[in-house]
Amino acid sequence: MSVRFTWAEVDAGAITHNARELTRLAGRAQLLAVVKAFGYGHGAAGAAEAALAGGATWLGVALVEEGEALRRAGITAPLLVLSEPRPSAMPAVVASGLRPTIYTEEGVDAAARAAAGLPSPLRVHVKVDTGMHRVGATPDAAVRLAQAVAERPELHFEGLFTHFAVADQPELAEHTAAQVASLRQVAASLAGLGVRPDLLHAANSAGLLAHPDARLDLVRCGIALYGLAPAPALAGVVDLRPALSLKAEVSFVKPLAAGEAASYGLCWAAPADTVVATVPIGYADGVPRSYGVRGGRVLIGGRRCPVVGTVTMDQLLVDCGQESPVERGDECVLIGRQGDEEVTAWEWAERVGTIAYEVVCGLSSRVPRLWS
Numbered sequence: 001m002s003v004r005f006t007w008a009e010v011d012a013g014a015i016t017h018n019a020r021e022l023t024r025l026a027g028r029a030q031l032l033a034v035v036k037a038f039g040y041g042h043g044a045a046g047a048a049e050a051a052l053a054g055g056a057t058w059l060g061v062a063l064v065e066e067g068e069a070l071r072r073a074g075i076t077a078p079l080l081v082l083s084e085p086r087p088s089a090m091p092a093v094v095a096s097g098l099r100p101t102i103y104t105e106e107g108v109d110a111a112a113r114a115a116a117g118l119p120s121p122l123r124v125h126v127k128v129d130t131g132m133h134r135v136g137a138t139p140d141a142a143v144r145l146a147q148a149v150a151e152r153p154e155l156h157f158e159g160l161f162t163h164f165a166v167a168d169q170p171e172l173a174e175h176t177a178a179q180v181a182s183l184r185q186v187a188a189s190l191a192g193l194g195v196r197p198d199l200l201h202a203a204n205s206a207g208l209l210a211h212p213d214a215r216l217d218l219v220r221c222g223i224a225l226y227g228l229a230p231a232p233a234l235a236g237v238v239d240l241r242p243a244l245s246l247k248a249e250v251s252f253v254k255p256l257a258a259g260e261a262a263s264y265g266l267c268w269a270a271p272a273d274t275v276v277a278t279v280p281i282g283y284a285d286g287v288p289r290s291y292g293v294r295g296g297r298v299l300i301g302g303r304r305c306p307v308v309g310t311v312t313m314d315q316l317l318v319d320c321g322q323e324s325p326v327e328r329g330d331e332c333v334l335i336g337r338q339g340d341e342e343v344t345a346w347e348w349a350e351r352v353g354t355i356a357y358e359v360v361c362g363l364s365s366r367v368p369r370l371w372s
C-alpha cells in the first residue's frame with residue numbers, strides 16, 4: 001500500500017470500453033492494443049488485460065523487454081515488437097514467444113538463426129517505410145526482404161505493415177492515402193511473386209478514426225485505447241473514455257499577502273491577499289517545471305485554480321483565492337474530473353506545447369497507479 005498522497009487512478013473498464021468501441025469501428029480488421037511505454041504510462045499488463053477483454057486480439061510493444069514483462073505477467077496473446085530488435089535480442093524474442101518486426105537483411109538472418117530448430121516457424125512482420133522515414137525498408141527492399149523471409153523455412157511471413165506520419169492531420173489526408181497505396185503496391189508486387197502475408201496493416205489510432213481505407217486486416221491503436229483522441233480535431237469520432245486521473249492531497253495551506261512571492265526564483269507574487277495550497281507532486285513525477293508559468297490549472301474544491309510559481313521537483317503551489325475554504329488533505333485533481341469541472345490530458349498538453357501522449361507517458365514510476 002502506498003503512503004504517498006499522490007496517485008494516478010486507472011479505470012480498467014474505460015480501457016475495455018474503448019477497445020470495444022475501436023473494435024466496432026475497425027469492422028473486419030483485428031485490434032492490436034499498443035501497450036508500449038508502460039501502457040502509455042497507465043501500466044502495461046493492466047492495459048493489455050483490459051484491452052483484450054474489450055476485443056483486442058493482438059498486443060504491440062516497442063521493446064523486447066516490454067514483451068518479456070507481459071509474458072511474465074501471464075499474458076499469452078500474440079505480441080508484436082514494433083521495431084526490429086537487435087540481432088543479439090532475437091533469441092530473447094523467440095524465448096518469450098514474441099513476433100519481431102524486420103526491415104534489414106541482418107534482421108532476417110538473426111531471426112532465422114534464433115528460430116532454427118523450433119517446432120514451428122517464427123512469425124515475423126516486415127515493416128515498409130512508405131513515408132514516415134523513421135524505420136522500415138524502402139518499398140523495393142521490402143519486396144526483397146519479404147521474399148527472403150518467405151524462402152526461409154525457419155520463418156513465417158505473417159505481416160506486412162507500415163506506419164503513418166500524419167494520419168492525425170486531416171488536412172494532410174493525401175499523404176496518408178499515398179502511404180496506404182505504397183503499402184498495397186508492395187503487397188501486390190509480392191502477390192505477383194506468389195508471396196502473401198497473413199496480415200496487412202497500417203493504421204494507428206488516427207488511421208482508424210480518420211482513414212477508413214487504412215483499416216486493412218488489423219489496426220494498431222495506442223492513444224485511443226486510453227481514451228484520448230490522437231488530436232483534438234479527432235475527438236468525438238467514437239465514444240472514448242479517459243482511463244487515467246491524476247490526483248494528490250493538499251499537503252499544506254498558507255495565506256499570502258498581496259505582493260508576497262513564492263517558489264524558486266520568486267517569479268510569481270500574489271496579486272492580492274490570497275490562500276495558497278501546496279500539493280505534493282512535481283517535475284520528478286511528470287508535471288513540467290513551467291506548468292504554472294504556462295497557465296496550468298488544477299481542480300480543488302470543484303473549482304479550477306491556477307498553479308503558480310515554478311513547479312519544484314516534488315511539490316507545486318496553487319492559488320486558491322482569498323475566500324477559499326481549502327484545507328490540508330483536500331483532493332487536488334491534476335487530470336480528471338472533480339464536480340462539474342475537468343482538466344484533460346489534452347488541456348495540460350496544449351498549455352505546455354506538447355501532445356497528450358507525452359503527458360501520460362511522462363508520469364514517472366514514483367506515482368503509484370491505482371487500478372479499479
Ligand SMILES: Cc1ncc(COP(=O)(O)O)c(C=O)c1O
Pocket residue numbers: 034082163203204205206220221222223224230
Ligand atoms: C508502429 C506503431 N504503430 C502504432 C502505434 C500507435 O499509435 P497511436 O498511439 O497514435 O494509436 C505506434 C505508436 O507510436 C507505433 O509506433
